[in-house]
Amino acid sequence: METFESLVRAEFAPGNTYLNTASNGLLPARTVDAVQAAVRMRAEGRPLGSLYDDVETVRAAFARIAGVSTERVALGTSVAEYGALIAAALPAGAEVLTAEADFASLVNPFHMRGDLKVRAVPLERLAESVRPETALVAVSAVQSADGRLADLAAVREAARAHGARIYVDASQSVGWLPLDAGAHDFVAAVGFKWVLGPHGNTFFVAPEDFGELTPLLAGWVAGEVPWDSCYGPVQELAHSVRRFDVSPALFTYAGLRASLSLVEELGIDAIHAHDVGLADRFRTGLASLGRTPVPSPGSAIVSVPGLGHRQPELSEAGIEVSNRAGNLRAAFHLYNTAADVDRLLDVLSS
Structure with missing residues (x-):
């Protein structure tokens, strides 16, 4: 039986x-092979039908991870485009x-309206x-x-009490933090x-009722029968949230199919425990160095004030982190190990 570590390695x-x-x-590796x-x-001019099948496989896999039905999942290219649809409905x-x-991709579409x-x-x-006057929490x-x-x-709870909608950007959480998308x-x-x-x-x-959204980005893939919606106005939009689909980047979905299969094999709960355990190890090590990170209990991301300037030096040493507003940001995921944490701490201590 394969273990978490053997699957990752x-x-x-x-x-x-x-x-x-x-x-x-x-x-x-499986994703690289699939792409x-x-x-x-x-390149060889073979039929691409199986790549369109990958799109639906990805939709179903994400729905399972997010805890919703496939009818509630649309597939697009950027967070901002969906924020713009929500903004347009207000x-x-x-x-x-x-x-x-x-993050700008979340908030900027609402500023661009100009009248919100x-x-x-x-x-x-x-x-x-x-x-009471809050219409949306993003x-x-x-x-x-x-x-x-x-x-x-x-x-x-607060939004429901005041009749407000909730819009959550899960870009920095889905894949390691359990997600109940149906709650939002x-x-x-x-x-x-x-x-x-x-x-x-x-x-x-x-929402299954589409939440007042208008499919302003709708193309042929937004049709109930996409291949019957290629010419002229789409006569029948998809009856599900798929009406908000954007034409898919097929190579991306070939890769995502493989990536999501690995995430599901490992399990979000196991990934969560692994990632947060490494982040906590880093937090403990920082305390021994006299450093205090931004408080983020339970997170796989650790940000350390005053150390962002060391990012180029760390990169030279073969350690990839980010400099965010002067803070050193380290993000721990399933392919990381305790040795990675200790190496980062060792270089920071020098």
């Missing part, structure tokens, strides 16, 4: 100490509540800041800059970070 052999999944996840096979199909003057310094009231508050005060489940976790249960109105997440896919995909979860 069969898929990854990084040439450095890679602690930067919050920027980009590493591609499993290369798809490229060969295209009436003029509606209030959108966000967390201060949340966008209010930003500290993440820790998000739930208590919901008020927040990342895990903050990109420093790994802090939003109290989504408290936000959800809208969820978006990219596939190139913690679920280890190639660039070019975003998952989107919307």
